[in-house]
């Protein structure tokens with residue numbers, strides 16, 4: 001059992017009290033703190049979240065950006081060749097605008113969550129045609145309203161080679177060039193990201209491959225603005241802060257920003273104090289890097305509470321990965337992160 005440091009409770013209570021006081025005075029505290037620091041503090045939302053009074057209130061006071069967790073994925077927004085299902089995404093974009101939040105889009109080029117018709121495509125020309133149609137269709141509809149897009153997601157294997165997806169097989173090595181060019185053309189103002197997991201620490205094969213590929217894209221004039229590291233972290237991981245900072249800095253030197261796009265920190269159940277302490281450290285270190293590294297500045301949580309978490313489904317035996325429990329009560333990781341956000 002690890003006990004919090006002396007003064008931890010008093011400091012935490014002070015921070016949370018300040019946050020509650022500020023919120024009750026009409027100043028949405030964590031969100032305001034993020035705005036003041038000039039960083040993005042965001043969260044993924046499901047369609048129901050922007051319809052439910054409790055979550056609406058929570059989102060408005062905590063975050064300055066939302067991202068649809070599933071609603072913009074191909075299978076949901078364009079399930080059939082001749083049918084676009086705009087309703088959830090329209091609702092989220094309206095919600096964001098009404099409440100002064102930014103909204104980002106997730107995601108186009110991915111091997112998962114595509115409609116059956118996508119997988120029936122047989123050759124390069126057809127694949128380019130539907131990919132371009134998807135990107136252009138979504139980005140034209142929300143032109144000037146969605147601030148950035150995860151244009152491509154999870155294109156690498158762990159050893160740094162390209163993942164053998166149907167996009168890569170059908171289109172070939174220029175599949176990313178085509179997707180990013182189509183995205184820039186559809187909405188020149190939107191920031192365009194390449195996103196992956198296990199790419200955060202400079203020196204790993206996958207992180208270095210991402211860097212080399214993006215550097216090459218930049219040198220060839222392909223329109224890419226940033227990279228995203230998903231950061232679905234197991235609490236017991238070896239979290240190498242310096243390697244992450246080094247990675248942020250090398251992309252910054254290329255003129256690209258880094259975003260932490262899908263942050264959660266899962267714990268092997270039942271939760272014990274040591275893992276909870278590691279979880280606190282990972283969440284708060286990421287926030288610290290987002291605040292202090294000029295090339296970073298964006299931390300997006302993947303889900304609000306443990307109640308609707310994707311973690312137990314994907315990682316049996318793990319849970320408690322989010323800042324709020326199933327009753328939406330803040331956990332120690334929330335207080336640890338707030339301490340950094342409020343500059344204590």
Ligand code: G3I
Pocket residue numbers: 046069070112113153230262310314
């Ligand atoms: O909505 C249906 C529901 O009607 C049905 O009863 C239920 C039965 O299983 O399924 C529900 O849909 C599920 C949906 O999550 C609901 O939240 C889908 O089956 C399920 O596949 C879907 O999982 C999503 C997953 O991506 C799909 O690959 C997760 O929510 C989402 O958090 C997860 O997010 C991905 C990122 O997009 C990319 N990076 C990894 C990350 C985690 O896998």
